Amino acid sequence: MSPRTPLGETRERVYCFVRERLEQGLPPTVREVQAALGFRAVQTAREHLERLVGEGRLAKQSGKARGYYLPLEEMAGPLSILIPVLGQVQAGALSTAIEHIEGHIPMRTRTAEGIFGLRIRGESMTGVGIFPGDIAVVRSQPSAESGDIVVALVDDEATIKTLKIRQERIELHPENPHFKPIVPFPGHCSIIGKVIEVRRFLEGGLH
Amino acid sequence: MSPRTPLGETRERVYCFVRERLEQGLPPTVREVQAALGFRAVQTAREHLERLVGEGRLAKQSGKARGYYLPLEEMAGPLSILIPVLGQVQAGALSTAIEHIEGHIPMRTRTAEGIFGLRIRGESMTGVGIFPGDIAVVRSQPSAESGDIVVALVDDEATIKTLKIRQERIELHPENPHFKPIVPFPGHCSIIGKVIEVRRFLEGGLH
DNA sequence: TTGCAATAAAGACATTTGTCTGGTATCTTT
DNA sequence: AAAGATACCAGACAAATGTCTTTATTGCAA
Structure with missing residues (x-):
C-alpha cells in the first residue's frame, strides 16, 4: 500500500x-x-x-x-443555445432549406424551436438598416401584424419585407425607394415568420 | 414504426x-x-x-x-458565452461603467475578455446601418486601422465613429451627412476598441 | 494500550452505455 | 419489378463505468 x-x-x-x-x-x-x-x-x-x-x-x-x-x-443552466443559419432559401418550403446550413449563432433562448437565422441578399431593406450579408433572426409564425418585418414566400421565393395589412389583401413593402411594393395574389404568398433580430458581422464570419 | x-x-x-x-x-x-x-x-x-x-x-x-x-x-471549452451590455458610457474610463450593465447577450467566443456590448445613442452612424437602440459588440483594443468603426473616448465622452488615420492626426467620421467629423487634439482622444458586430432587437429587449 | 478516523487497496458486482445483428417500411434508381 | 439507399425499430451483447464490501496501514486522541 x-x-x-x-x-x-x-x-x-x-x-x-x-x-x-x-x-x-x-x-x-x-x-x-x-x-x-x-x-x-x-x-x-x-x-x-x-x-x-x-x-x-x-x-x-x-x-x-x-x-x-x-x-x-x-x-447558470442553459443560457443560450445555437440556432442554425440558413443561406440560400428559395423554391419550396423552408424544410428543404435545412440542407444549406451556413453555420450556427448563439441565441438567448431556452428553445431553438422555430427560430433560425437567414442570410440577407439584396438591398431592398437598407432603409431600416438591413443590409446584404446581415443575418436576420426569424421566429416561425404563420401570420404577423401590419408593420412587422416578415419573411414571406412569394411564388416559391423567400423574401424579407415590411408587412402591410390592407382590407382584403396584404402588401409587402421594401424599405428602399428603388424597389417597388409586392402585392401578391391571395394564396400565392405565405408568411414564414417574423424578423425579431438583425445581426451584422463586421469582422470575420459566423464564427 | x-x-x-x-x-x-x-x-x-x-x-x-x-x-x-x-x-x-x-x-x-x-x-x-x-x-x-x-x-x-x-x-x-x-x-x-x-x-x-x-x-x-x-x-x-x-x-x-x-x-x-x-x-x-x-x-475545448464553451462555444458561446455571455458578454455584458453597457448602457450609459461617458465620463471616465470604461472600468467605471461596469456598474451600469443593462444585461447580457451571447457571443460565439471562447473568452469574454475585453468584449462587451454598447447601446447606441444618436443617429450619427445611420449611414452604415447603425441605429439608436442597436447594440454594438466591441472588442477592446488600444488602436485600430483606418476605416474601422471604433469606440473612442473624446473629452470624457464615449462615441462610435469611423476611424480615419491621416498624417500626424486621426479623424472620427460620422456616417450621416447631418453630422460633422471630429478632429480631436492628440491626447484628448483614446481608442477604446473596435466594433466587430452590430445587433438590433426588433422585439422585446435584451432577453 | 485501545479506539477511531482518514487514506489506500483489491476484488467483485450492478448499472450505464457503446456496439452489433437482424428486421420492416418508404422512397429512389435501375 | 428489382435493387439500393434511407430511416427506423427490436433485442441482445460487451465494454465502460459507478458502486459496494472487505481489508490494511497510519496518525491521533481518549
Missing part, C-alpha cells in the same frame, strides 16, 4: 484535476481520476470524489457516467 | 442537440440522444451520430461513454 499523503493534499489535486477536465468540456470518469492521480484502486478516487461532494465543492449525478460537475455552474 | 422524416431534418436536430449539450459541458450519451429525439431504438440515434461523424460534423472517442465531441479546435 502506498504511504498516506498528509492533509487534504491529494484531495486538492483531485479537485483541481476535475476542474480542469470540466473546463475542457468533458468531465472525467472515476477511473480517469484514478489514473491521473496514480491510485491503484478505483475506490480511492471514488472516496475523494464523494468527499468533495460532501464538502459541497463538487456535485454529482449519481450513477451516471461522468456525472461529476461544479455545483456553482448548475445555477 | 414511426413514419420516416424526409431529408436530413432529423439529423440536423440531432446535431443541434449534441451541440447544445456540449455547450452545457456534458456530452450526451447515445441513449440521451435517443430520448431527446423520441426514437424508440438506440440504434436510430447511433446511426445519426455515426453519420454526422462520417460527414465530419462531429468527432468521437470510440467506445467511451459520452464520447462525441466537436471536431476542430472548437471542442
Whole structure:
C-alpha cells in the first residue's frame, strides 16, 4: 500500500484535476481520476470524489457516467443555445432549406424551436438598416401584424419585407425607394415568420 | 414504426442537440440522444451520430461513454458565452461603467475578455446601418486601422465613429451627412476598441 | 494500550452505455 | 419489378463505468 499523503493534499489535486477536465468540456470518469492521480484502486478516487461532494465543492449525478460537475455552474443552466443559419432559401418550403446550413449563432433562448437565422441578399431593406450579408433572426409564425418585418414566400421565393395589412389583401413593402411594393395574389404568398433580430458581422464570419 | 422524416431534418436536430449539450459541458450519451429525439431504438440515434461523424460534423472517442465531441479546435471549452451590455458610457474610463450593465447577450467566443456590448445613442452612424437602440459588440483594443468603426473616448465622452488615420492626426467620421467629423487634439482622444458586430432587437429587449 | 478516523487497496458486482445483428417500411434508381 | 439507399425499430451483447464490501496501514486522541 502506498504511504498516506498528509492533509487534504491529494484531495486538492483531485479537485483541481476535475476542474480542469470540466473546463475542457468533458468531465472525467472515476477511473480517469484514478489514473491521473496514480491510485491503484478505483475506490480511492471514488472516496475523494464523494468527499468533495460532501464538502459541497463538487456535485454529482449519481450513477451516471461522468456525472461529476461544479455545483456553482448548475445555477447558470442553459443560457443560450445555437440556432442554425440558413443561406440560400428559395423554391419550396423552408424544410428543404435545412440542407444549406451556413453555420450556427448563439441565441438567448431556452428553445431553438422555430427560430433560425437567414442570410440577407439584396438591398431592398437598407432603409431600416438591413443590409446584404446581415443575418436576420426569424421566429416561425404563420401570420404577423401590419408593420412587422416578415419573411414571406412569394411564388416559391423567400423574401424579407415590411408587412402591410390592407382590407382584403396584404402588401409587402421594401424599405428602399428603388424597389417597388409586392402585392401578391391571395394564396400565392405565405408568411414564414417574423424578423425579431438583425445581426451584422463586421469582422470575420459566423464564427 | 414511426413514419420516416424526409431529408436530413432529423439529423440536423440531432446535431443541434449534441451541440447544445456540449455547450452545457456534458456530452450526451447515445441513449440521451435517443430520448431527446423520441426514437424508440438506440440504434436510430447511433446511426445519426455515426453519420454526422462520417460527414465530419462531429468527432468521437470510440467506445467511451459520452464520447462525441466537436471536431476542430472548437471542442475545448464553451462555444458561446455571455458578454455584458453597457448602457450609459461617458465620463471616465470604461472600468467605471461596469456598474451600469443593462444585461447580457451571447457571443460565439471562447473568452469574454475585453468584449462587451454598447447601446447606441444618436443617429450619427445611420449611414452604415447603425441605429439608436442597436447594440454594438466591441472588442477592446488600444488602436485600430483606418476605416474601422471604433469606440473612442473624446473629452470624457464615449462615441462610435469611423476611424480615419491621416498624417500626424486621426479623424472620427460620422456616417450621416447631418453630422460633422471630429478632429480631436492628440491626447484628448483614446481608442477604446473596435466594433466587430452590430445587433438590433426588433422585439422585446435584451432577453 | 485501545479506539477511531482518514487514506489506500483489491476484488467483485450492478448499472450505464457503446456496439452489433437482424428486421420492416418508404422512397429512389435501375 | 428489382435493387439500393434511407430511416427506423427490436433485442441482445460487451465494454465502460459507478458502486459496494472487505481489508490494511497510519496518525491521533481518549
